[in-house]
Amino acid sequence: MEHLHVSAAQRVIFESVTALGAETVKLEQSLGRVLAEDIRANRDLPPYDVSAMDGFAIRSADVVNAPATLEIIEDIKAGDMPTKTVAAGQCARIMTGAPMPLGADAVIRVEDTREVSATSVEIGKSVKPCNDVRPRGENMFSGDVVLTVGTEITPGVIGVLATVKAAQMNVFRRPRVAILSTGNELEGMDDPVDPNKIPNSNSYALMAQVQALGIEPVLLGIARDDPVELEQYLKRGLEYDVLLVSGGTSVGVHDYVRPTIEKLGVQMKFWRVAIRPGHPLAFGSTSKTAVFGLPGNPVSSMVCVEEFVVPALRRMMGNPRLYRRTVMARLAHPIKMRPGRTEFIRVQLTRDAAGYIASSTGTQSSGVLLSMAKADGLLVVPSDSNGLVAGEQVTVQLLDGTVFQDEIGFRE
């Protein structure tokens, strides 16, 4: 049976999942969503030439031989309209954002002036025409498409949406996601501690990976190794857009999941990917549900979610950015490797003047979830690698929680 490469498996998944339908959300609830409509400007902005600074609106010709003393004829605040025309030797006091008066062609910042009296000011320097003036329509002209379908709604985008008074907008719907854990060995969160059982960490780790995308998943609970019970749980899961099943998809003989899933009409697309950790991963779909069969090992399961489920969910939400951001780093120590699968090593990132340094978080056993908790990223080792040497340049995918760092990181 063929083991698909990571990107080949992603392509198979992307054939089954596309952007979901649109829904309307309020601006206040739109952060992180993706526009399902183009957004147009509803006015020229600025509506006329305005001052970019607090200062004085002047005629640049008057200050060619600065310093020059000018008569203050008016006081223009933002929100006011000028009522007078600035003639030679005159100026108007003007605030940032206020409309330029007729006659004036430039602004002198208040820092570069000295008030001589209530009605006159000394201008300390000469400036070119248009200095510190923002021309009409500099931001946008009415009718311009300012944001297009597929734009992720970031704080900057929300600022633009507010600028064009888009109090609500069409965005792609979020997928409804169900999470099911399977296995007699699992101990539920509210069960008493039983040393013969394994706490059900997977449901919660997967929940959090999905929550990090702004989706609130439904935890279906734990299905025991019983075909009837399992079928009931899986049926419930197939009412969602995405069903994540952890455990139970191995090649072991106690595996009821795959036959039950297929009996329920899920067409399996693959069940082998050349990835480590991450084995075994399966993917299938019905006409309405994408089904991921995830490994029971917690790290393997989380890595599969990062590499396959997160891109699928983002695609369903209409986002063109499907992959975790990658950075280059220097490897702090050698890593032994046997070729055959793309390997994801949990690493911490530190920095020096030359850039990032990646070092392993410790044991890479797929059972040790603490290594994932400590990781800043996943170092990706190509499948043809026989090992990495210290100092080698490597690629690291950043994980949640690592979009911030503990030092300022730039020279000011």
Place this chain on the structure above:
Amino acid sequence: MEHLHVSAAQRVIFESVTALGAETVKLEQSLGRVLAEDIRANRDLPPYDVSAMDGFAIRSADVVNAPATLEIIEDIKAGDMPTKTVAAGQCARIMTGAPMPLGADAVIRVEDTREVSATSVEIGKSVKPCNDVRPRGENMFSGDVVLTVGTEITPGVIGVLATVKAAQMNVFRRPRVAILSTGNELEGMDDPVDPNKIPNSNSYALMAQVQALGIEPVLLGIARDDPVELEQYLKRGLEYDVLLVSGGTSVGVHDYVRPTIEKLGVQMKFWRVAIRPGHPLAFGSTSKTAVFGLPGNPVSSMVCVEEFVVPALRRMMGNPRLYRRTVMARLAHPIKMRPGRTEFIRVQLTRDAAGYIASSTGTQSSGVLLSMAKADGLLVVPSDSNGLVAGEQVTVQLLDGTVFQDEIGFRE
């Protein structure tokens, strides 16, 4: 009046804001919060030596000269306890996570075996003792501190919390944040379009920057340029942990904000920072409220939030990671610069084999919010720079929405 450097201004802010008190949250609501208590393991995990794979538990001495045919004496599922001891020439079928039977010291994966009959299996290769066995306590021993105060709760951390059955935990409280815009020129979201006014984008852009940290701020609305109205609004804002006031802190003569703020007992710490865009920025505090006076220009205001408000809010939430992640990039084109202030240029990031390439999003006018909407990051130009040349290595802070990218970014 001295212009503080960016990091000096941050230090002043950090003297006024510290981690807030703790509160208890449920595991399901904990993502992105920061632990205010150490978390200990409540059991040994695994509780005994377990199989890391689906396969057969064997005595490694029996397969030194593989292939070897062994008798299958038992079938051990995860969640079962073994009932028999594996003697020479024997083995037990075993599932991932199931306890190792007495006598056996290694696991052979099912892929490396061939079942000869219902009661015997041919082992295809020899392995060392402990092969594919996860020893007792590999993850954690009961009583170990597994997570410490100050740990940001990421999906991996949630997996660990679920592993130790922490259904709820103490985290640092989120700051309560109020946002106030000021100025007669502002047009509210529900007001009719008036070409003489400026839409109030700042309240919403700031709201989104705060929301991106998991905090739901309160929008107080727009205070007009009237000392009495302004005082009422500011009083309301001083009931919160953090008050963001946009506009109205300039040196212009129509500025009521600063005197009113000081009258209300806010001790101003600085009102000049050597940053561009971002002028003018002011900071002060009462015994309970940190007050940021932000520029009225939308880009300036957003940059100030990124560089000063976000670190302050994260510090209040107990997070040691205060600063936006930075990456190195090659500059695509020269940038003119006058020295004196640390400058933040909105850039888009692309990639080639050598790494990231940064190029300006276009006009850097602080009035043009679209440049912020398009930006992947902020290129930081040191204050002593006279300009940057094409090809130069530069530092870029990643912004919200850029933690994902549109290509896989690694060789598989």
